[in-house]
Amino acid sequence: MFNSEKVIISSFWLIVSYYSAISQNLNYFEHIRPIIYENCVPCHQPGQAGPFSLLTYNDITIRSKMIQYVVSHRYMPPWKADPDYRHYLNERVLTDTEINLITEWISTGMSEGNKTKESLPVKRLYYKTVPDLTLTMAESYDIPNSNSDDFRFFHLPMNISELRYLRAIEFMPGNRRYVHHSRMMVDSTQNMSGIDGMSEFDPKIYEFQKTPLADEFLYGWVPGSFPLFFPDGVGKRLEPNADLILNIHYSPTGRNQKDQSTVNFYFTNKPVKREVKTLILRENDIINQPFYLPANQISNFTMKSKALEKDISMISVMPHMHFLGKYFESYAVTASKDTIPLIRINDWDFNWQTMYQFNHYLKIPEGSVIYAKARYDNTINNPMNQFIPPKNIGYGWRTVSEMMNLICYYVDYKKRDERHYFSTDTD
Numbered sequence: 001m002f003n004s005e006k007v008i009i010s011s012f013w014l015i016v017s018y019y020s021a022i023s024q025n026l027n028y029f030e031h032i033r034p035i036i037y038e039n040c041v042p043c044h045q046p047g048q049a050g051p052f053s054l055l056t057y058n059d060i061t062i063r064s065k066m067i068q069y070v071v072s073h074r075y076m077p078p079w080k081a082d083p084d085y086r087h088y089l090n091e092r093v094l095t096d097t098e099i100n101l102i103t104e105w106i107s108t109g110m111s112e113g114n115k116t117k118e119s120l121p122v123k124r125l126y127y128k129t130v131p132d133l134t135l136t137m138a139e140s141y142d143i144p145n146s147n148s149d150d151f152r153f154f155h156l157p158m159n160i161s162e163l164r165y166l167r168a169i170e171f172m173p174g175n176r177r178y179v180h181h182s183r184m185m186v187d188s189t190q191n192m193s194g195i196d197g198m199s200e201f202d203p204k205i206y207e208f209q210k211t212p213l214a215d216e217f218l219y220g221w222v223p224g225s226f227p228l229f230f231p232d233g234v235g236k237r238l239e240p241n242a243d244l245i246l247n248i249h250y251s252p253t254g255r256n257q258k259d260q261s262t263v264n265f266y267f268t269n270k271p272v273k274r275e276v277k278t279l280i281l282r283e284n285d286i287i288n289q290p291f292y293l294p295a296n297q298i299s300n301f302t303m304k305s306k307a308l309e310k311d312i313s314m315i316s317v318m319p320h321m322h323f324l325g326k327y328f329e330s331y332a333v334t335a336s337k338d339t340i341p342l343i344r345i346n347d348w349d350f351n352w353q354t355m356y357q358f359n360h361y362l363k364i365p366e367g368s369v370i371y372a373k374a375r376y377d378n379t380i381n382n383p384m385n386q387f388i389p390p391k392n393i394g395y396g397w398r399t400v401s402e403m404m405n406l407i408c409y410y411v412d413y414k415k416r417d418e419r420h421y422f423s424t425d426t427d
């Protein structure tokens with residue numbers, strides 16, 4: 001017998017005996033609670049986006065059927081990026097072993113185990129230090145009492161007279177239950193105050209859409225997003241006298257609800273040696289123009305960047321589409337034809353879009369070209385289609401139109417960057 005076979009056979013027996021050892025005494029406190037605290041509790045605790053708390057044994061047992069369903073279908077925790085394509089710092093995905101443990105525990109009677117086990121920290125999603133600048137919506141907004149989604153723009157003057165650099169950005173929804181997602185933009189023309197409180201269905205949005213923004217995507221947030229933060233000596237430039245534009249998507253409420261959301265900025269206190277830059281692929285970069293989605297058709301588009309003029313170190317990626325999007329994939333192809341996977345989303349969900357931060361600086365060498373491919377389904381088979389019968393759809397900010405973007409944050413490459421791992425555990 002070859003050595004490798006021996007290893008395979010003996011590790012197989014190890015796994016089998018590990019499982020049978022556990023299943024004899026599979027219990028909540030020892031096996032299940034740590035998985036739930038790590039992967040579910042950040043959202044499923046009072047005041048967070050999850051519709052109920054999962055802090056106690058009882059919280060789990062009364063919903064066991066539903067929990068078994070959502071974990072085995074990988075519906076929870078929500079995570080859209082394909083983990084077989086690339087892993088990220090903010091990834092929250094259950095392993096097959098964890099799913100098996102949960103489902104086996106539920107189907108074998110949910111033993112509680114030894115209650116005296118020490119308490120676990122209730123993980124929160126937010127940054128720990130005091131922010132340098134807190135921008136809160138000027139007034140609390142009355143979310144309409146309706147059965148449809150509401151999409152609003154808010155204008156928040158920053159009143160900073162000198163150039164600053166950001167080391168972290170965090171979004172704090174005022175109403176955690178009904179703020180569904182938000183996107184932050186920066187304007188330095190000072191011509192956008194009129195957008196404050198405007199619905200995206202207001203035709204005047206077309207005028208604002210013409211303004212070239214200083215930052216089209218400063219940060220994107222969904223429930224469960226980590227704040228984005230940059231390593232020491234690295235920062236994102238914030239122009240003086242700029243204004244923050246918040247685009248917030250509110251879920252249908254069914255009763256009167258208010259929201260007054262906040263954005264926290266943390267400035268760099270160490271000198272910035274490298275500035276975070278943004279590389280955006282947008283509709284103009286599509287090589288099979290026009291960006292137009294005829295009714296009753298599935299459309300595919302490919303965007304392509306220019307060849308990079310120098311080595312870069314990528315920090316994060318964020319794809320953006322609206323309701324008709326189905327699939328998104330992006331990768332870099334180097335001058336020597338190697339492929340570097342960036343992100344793949346096999347079942348795009350408008351409701352769960354966020355920034356994906358790499359585990360470490362991802363080096364993309366000079367001469368590489370970045371590609372992004374997307375598929376849109378503008379047929380009646382797409383349950384997210386807002387128009388039945390389907391309509392011809394073109395480009396626009398509003399969610400009744402479509403977009404195709406890839407937003408990448410990067411810094412110029414420095415030797416050994418790829419060995420620098422990011423951490424969510426900052427002061």
Ligand code: HEC
Nearest residue numbers: 039040042043049050051066067070071076077078223224
């Ligand atoms: C990123 C935040 C987040 C995390 C992490 C998360 N959930 Fe959820 N969960 C939500 C939100 C928001 C909803 C309600 C919206 C929905 O159903 O999509 C929800 C809904 C649910 C539901 C109800 C589904 C339904 O159809 O009504 C169950 C059950 C659930 N979560 C269990 C879990 C479990 C178990 C975990 C961990 C393995 C988990 N969730 C992790 C945010 C989260």
